[in-house]
Amino acid sequence: MWLRFVVILLLLLPHQSSEQEMNFTLPGQLASFLDRIGCVHRLHAITIVNSRDSISADYLDGLHRQLRANGSMHFQLLPQMTATDAHARVRFSALQDEDSLYVVFARDSRDPVIQLQAKRARGRRYSKTLFLLQKEEPLPALEEFFKLLWQLQFRSALVVVALRFFYQMDPYPKLRIKRLSHYDLMEIFPPSNSRNLNGYELHLPVQLDVPNTFWSQDTLNHEWRLDGAGGVMLNQLMAHLNVSLKVYPLSVNGSQWLNMPAIIELIASNRIELSVHLYDTMQASKRVDYSYPVHLETRCFMIPKDNEISRTLYVLLPFQWSVWLSVLLTLLVVHFLGVRRFVPDSQLWALMGVPGCRLSGCYQHHVHRTVSCYLVLFGICLIYQLYSTKLTSFLTVTLSHKLASSLEEILRLPYPILAQPLDVQHIVGSFGHAEEFGRMFSLTDAQTFARRRLNMAPGYIYPISRLRWKFYNRQQRSLKTKLFYLSSLCHGTFAYQFQLRIDSHFKDPLHRFSLHVQEAGLTNVWLDRCYYSARRLGYVREFTTAEELLKDVRPLALNLMAPAFSLFMFGLLVSFVVFLVEIRPQSCCRKASSNSSTH
Numbered sequence: 001m002w003l004r005f006v007v008i009l010l011l012l013l014p015h016q017s018s019e020q021e022m023n024f025t026l027p028g029q030l031a032s033f034l035d036r037i038g039c040v041h042r043l044h045a046i047t048i049v050n051s052r053d054s055i056s057a058d059y060l061d062g063l064h065r066q067l068r069a070n071g072s073m074h075f076q077l078l079p080q081m082t083a084t085d086a087h088a089r090v091r092f093s094a095l096q097d098e099d100s101l102y103v104v105f106a107r108d109s110r111d112p113v114i115q116l117q118a119k120r121a122r123g124r125r126y127s128k129t130l131f132l133l134q135k136e137e138p139l140p141a142l143e144e145f146f147k148l149l150w151q152l153q154f155r156s157a158l159v160v161v162a163l164r165f166f167y168q169m170d171p172y173p174k175l176r177i178k179r180l181s182h183y184d185l186m187e188i189f190p191p192s193n194s195r196n197l198n199g200y201e202l203h204l205p206v207q208l209d210v211p212n213t214f215w216s217q218d219t220l221n222h223e224w225r226l227d228g229a230g231g232v233m234l235n236q237l238m239a240h241l242n243v244s245l246k247v248y249p250l251s252v253n254g255s256q257w258l259n260m261p262a263i264i265e266l267i268a269s270n271r272i273e274l275s276v277h278l279y280d281t282m283q284a285s286k287r288v289d290y291s292y293p294v295h296l297e298t299r300c301f302m303i304p305k306d307n308e309i310s311r312t313l314y315v316l317l318p319f320q321w322s323v324w325l326s327v328l329l330t331l332l333v334v335h336f337l338g339v340r341r342f343v344p345d346s347q348l349w350a351l352m353g354v355p356g357c358r359l360s361g362c363y364q365h366h367v368h369r370t371v372s373c374y375l376v377l378f379g380i381c382l383i384y385q386l387y388s389t390k391l392t393s394f395l396t397v398t399l400s401h402k403l404a405s406s407l408e409e410i411l412r413l414p415y416p417i418l419a420q421p422l423d424v425q426h427i428v429g430s431f432g433h434a435e436e437f438g439r440m441f442s443l444t445d446a447q448t449f450a451r452r453r454l455n456m457a458p459g460y461i462y463p464i465s466r467l468r469w470k471f472y473n474r475q476q477r478s479l480k481t482k483l484f485y486l487s488s489l490c491h492g493t494f495a496y497q498f499q500l501r502i503d504s505h506f507k508d509p510l511h512r513f514s515l516h517v518q519e520a521g522l523t524n525v526w527l528d529r530c531y532y533s534a535r536r537l538g539y540v541r542e543f544t545t546a547e548e549l550l551k552d553v554r555p556l557a558l559n560l561m562a563p564a565f566s567l568f569m570f571g572l573l574v575s576f577v578v579f580l581v582e583i584r585p586q587s588c589c590r591k592a593s594s595n596s597s598t599h
């Protein structure tokens with residue numbers, strides 16, 4: 001019993017000894033504080049940054065001396081860096097790893113050294129940072145200061161005012177300032193909590209970008225609900241992190257359709273933390289951070305598909321024009337050379353059943369003439385058989401031209417390419433042919449572009465990514481003749497990414513989450529499901545065969561019987577011609593028989 005009590009006492013002792021009253025009036029006090037922090041958190045480096053007049057030179061000297069004073073000091077042999085030049089571009093992240101301690105001396109809460117530190121420490125905001133403000137400040141000014149620190153994403157900051165008063169923030173669920181009187185070394189820089197944000201309120205402006213973001217309004221409490229491939233992913237992540245989302249539609253210049261430059265501007269100016277718009281980044285901005293790519297897709301063209309051949313031309317189609325020409329030539333040769341000249345009594349046409357020619361009784365049996373006559377007959381039957389077989393098979397299907405697939409073929413198409421300026425840049429950048437493309441482009445604003453493309457408005461070629469096409473293409477799946485097809489000509493690989501504030505605290509959880517989502521293959525499942533909710537909410541519509549029929553009015557659309565019917569009509573036409581010729585008695589054969597009688 002006593003032994004146990006002693007053990008507990010021993011365990012408690014070091015904990016209690018680390019709690020002590022703090023003030024940094026002497027450099028030695030600060031040095032020993034830094035030393036303990038370095039020991040406890042196993043830091044690998046220390047960086048001291050100061051602005052002019054924020055600290056006396058003596059104090060700074062003293063601090064440096066004390067940090068190296070004796071062998072038991074944690075930072076004695078570790079790298080120390082003092083940053084001075086405001087114009088140096090080098091970032092701390094290029095020189096130091098994450099386990100570093102930053103000590104920033106500033107005159108007050110509006111000292112530019114704070115912004116400078118934010119710029120230099122890009123990618124290192126999780127590092128422990130100690131801000132020492134020289135002047136005493138009232139609490140509201142301090143609140144503003146912490147708000148700024150939070151916006152600049154300093155995750156692990158301790159603020160010391162006038163070397164005596166210690167403040168810390170607890171950002172979740174709402175930003176709160178904590179005054180410290182004693183310190184516990186482990187708690188003074190708490191480990192970053194990235195799993196449970198305690199109901200942190202995230203205000204999210206959303207713009208329309210089907211299929212990645214769209215929204216619906218709850219009929220009961222009138223709250224906006226986020227939907228779409230990117231929206232579902234973010235909903236899941238935020239539920240996972242215990243963040244409460246406050247979604248609201250954002251309208252820029254009177255349009256709710258996605259305006260990426262405006263979103264980037266909102267993030268860069270610290271007005272929003274995160275954008276839900278999963279977007280194929282074509283031009284990355286340096287003023288925001290991007291998530292890992294959720295998809296990698298190429299961009300292709302969505303081309304109107306009107307390649308059907310008119311049914312009236314089917315009669316001519318079985319043979320190419322060269323074949324038709326040679327058939328005609330052969331017939332002429334057979335008629336004028338064979339029938340007229342060499343074997344006038346072969347009665348070939350009569351055997352063929354050409355109307356008006358009758359077999360005459362005086363039929364002479366010359367063997368070679370009969371054989372050649374039957375050979376020609378055989379040839380003609382063969383050609384006729386070929387023709388009728390092909391025609392019948394054509395009538396049972398719908399024939400179409402070859403679709404344009406190569407760059408030259410696409411450039412020859414009669415449609416303009418509806419595009420936005422950025423698209424133009426990328427298309428010409430990857431395919432060249434600036435002049436030819438220049439003639440085809442028809443520039444428009446984001447809203448018109450997005451709406452026309454989503455509604456599959458005919459008459460234009462649209463640049464589109466493969467992923468989006470997969471979604472849009474479903475709208476026309478029940479059409480017999482599709483409205484659009486995707487070109488096989490594509491360019492680039494573009495990454496679908498979310499946009500975040502630089503070094504946002506959501507970045508790491510988002511990265512981890514998106515990796516899990518990818519591993520599980522959930523993105524495809526979500527995209528599938530989004531189609532149905534988008535259809536239910538009226539963002540997409542399914543084109544139906546009824547519309548197709550209405551479009552080109554065909555009152556007598558006997559679809560099933562049409563081929564048989566047209567074949568029947570063709571037969572009737574031929575019989576009619578035969579009949580017309582037949583009532584003119586033996587016009588063609590009379591000459592032949594009179595010829596043969598003169599021989």
Ligand SMILES: *[C@@H]1O[C@H](CO)[C@@H](O)[C@H](O)[C@H]1NC(C)=O
Nearest residue numbers: 021022023024025026029164
């Ligand atoms: C700071 O601490 C030292 C010793 O710990 C003490 O003597 C001194 O009075 C303190 N200064 C202030 C301003 O509290």
Ligand SMILES: *[C@@H]1O[C@H](CO)[C@@H](O)[C@H](O)[C@H]1NC(C)=O
Nearest residue numbers: 031032035069070071072073
């Ligand atoms: C070395 O530093 C330790 C801890 O700061 C201190 O306790 C000790 O007195 C110092 N020794 C000398 C010789 O300064």
Ligand SMILES: *[C@@H]1O[C@H](CO)[C@@H](O)[C@H](O)[C@H]1NC(C)=O
Nearest residue numbers: 173196197198199200242243
């Ligand atoms: C989420 O945050 C709220 C508010 O702080 C808290 O009451 C709740 O327990 C948290 N939920 C989980 C699962 O941690």
Ligand SMILES: *[C@@H]1O[C@H](CO)[C@@H](O)[C@H](O)[C@H]1NC(C)=O
Nearest residue numbers: 252253254259261262263265
């Ligand atoms: C809004 O429209 C004006 C005038 O057309 C334009 O100058 C401005 O850039 C637009 N704003 C955004 C965010 O697109």
